[in-house]
Amino acid sequence: MIPPLLKVEELSVAYQTVQGPFLALDAVDLTINRSEVVGLVGATGCGKSTLANAILGNLPANQPGIVRGSVKLNGVDVVYNRKSLGHMRERMVTIVPQDTYGSLNPLFRVGTQIMDLMRCTSRPKPWWRPTRRQSFEAEIRATLDAVQLPAHEEILLQYPHQLSGGQRQRIMIAMALLPRPQLVVADEPTSALDTTTQIEILRLFRWIAQSQDMSILFATHNLAAAWEVCDKVIVMHGGRVIEAAGRDTFFVHPRHPYTRSLVSSASQPLRQSAVDANDILEETSWGAGCRFSRQCSDALGVCHKNRPPLTSAGPGHLVACQNPRISPTSFDYD
Numbered sequence: 048m049i050p051p052l053l054k055v056e057e058l059s060v061a062y063q064t065v066q067g068p069f070l071a072l073d074a075v076d077l078t079i080n081r082s083e084v085v086g087l088v089g090a091t092g093c094g095k096s097t098l099a100n101a102i103l104g105n106l107p108a109n110q111p112g113i114v115r116g117s118v119k120l121n122g123v124d125v126v127y128n129r130k131s132l133g134h135m136r137e138r139m140v141t142i143v144p145q146d147t148y149g150s151l152n153p154l155f156r157v158g159t160q161i162m163d164l165m166r167c168t169s170r171p172k173p174w175w176r177p178t179r180r181q182s183f184e185a186e187i188r189a190t191l192d193a194v195q196l197p198a199h200e201e202i203l204l205q206y207p208h209q210l211s212g213g214q215r216q217r218i219m220i221a222m223a224l225l226p227r228p229q230l231v232v233a234d235e236p237t238s239a240l241d242t243t244t245q246i247e248i249l250r251l252f253r254w255i256a257q258s259q260d261m262s263i264l265f266a267t268h269n270l271a272a273a274w275e276v277c278d279k280v281i282v283m284h285g286g287r288v289i290e291a292a293g294r295d296t297f298f299v300h301p302r303h304p305y306t307r308s309l310v311s312s313a314s315q316p317l318r319q320s321a322v323d324a325n326d327i328l329e330e331t332s333w334g335a336g337c338r339f340s341r342q343c344s345d346a347l348g349v350c351h352k353n354r355p356p357l358t359s360a361g362p363g364h365l366v367a368c369q370n371p372r373i374s375p376t377s378f379d380y381d
């Protein structure tokens with residue numbers, strides 16, 4: 048059997064706050080296989096960005112501190128094995144950020160910033176040999192074509208503020224692809240875009256995963272986006288993974304009441320509306336039981352006392368619920 052590209056096991060991360068440590072991730076498990084697009088869905092504050100940062104090796108080594116657990120890329124731990132981290136980050140995992148303005152330097156032309164990235168991430172060096180520079184330029188042109196930014200010369204001479212939101216997002220995608228990573232973490236990459244551009248960018252992600260043999264972890268609030276691009280969907284609530292399933296199972300046979308509430312609120316105007324479940328997640332302090340139990344209409348006495356583990360609910364389907372529902376949803380594919 049081929050080992051997974053990414054395996055997160057029992058990962059817990061705490062932030063230090065003035066009120067004491069805050070457990071942002073609580074024993075999270077996650078697996079991503081090669082060429083798989085995995086959606087990470089959940090309300091604001093459920094821990095998506097913390098998990099993305101842990102995978103990117105971006106959590107400071109000393110604080111806020113990994114409480115326990117591991118994040119393994121191709122079998123190598125990226126949290127504790129920091130010697131190999133720089134190399135792994137450059138070549139194996141890249142990010143498409145949510146904030147394209149904040150991620151590009153406003154003082155430099157886009158082309159300069161892309162060339163700097165190539166110098167930092169490419170091997171073998173020396174990069175300054177003329178033949179090397181020409182090969183960089185050819186790679187950049189090919190990647191800009193791939194992300195549908197064909198007017199290379201014009202775009203590369205622009206400053207970030209001279210580009211549209213969709214163009215900047217495509218530049219960020221190109222910059223994530225150029226180091227030829229095995230995994231791209233896309234942290235709500237379409238949330239700042241209009242609906243038409245969102246759909247174009249989502250199709251681009253799907254195409255990238257299929258044609259370039261890359262895996263994508265796609266963090267989003269938006270179930271319509273997950274439906275559009277993902278092979279598998281993982282739902283987080285209160286720092287925990289509460290359900291994980293293949294896309295079709297996820298939308299038609301969700302078992303966790305929280306997932307069902309997300310799917311039913313998305314299935315009406317699915318392609319137009321972003322599902323923002325802020326109203327569902329308001330609790331920040333957790334008792335011993337299931338973190339959703341206080342809002343759950345199906346909660347049993349045991350749900351307020353014991354935290355349910357993730358258990359199998361069918362092939363490739365995991366759910367953390369002590370009273371999961373069985374009936375299919377009325378989710379409409381078209």
Ligand SMILES: Nc1ncnc2c1ncn2[C@@H]1O[C@H](COP(=O)(O)OP(=O)(O)OP(=O)(O)O)[C@@H](O)[C@H]1O
Pocket residue numbers: 062063064069071089090091092093094095096097098
């Ligand atoms: N540096 C920090 N110090 C203290 N608490 C933090 C810090 N960063 C995040 N948190 C808290 O950890 C929890 C998870 O935050 P995180 O940013 O991972 O959530 P998220 O699901 O990505 O949210 P969003 O969808 O809004 O980006 C939140 O309750 C947040 O307030």
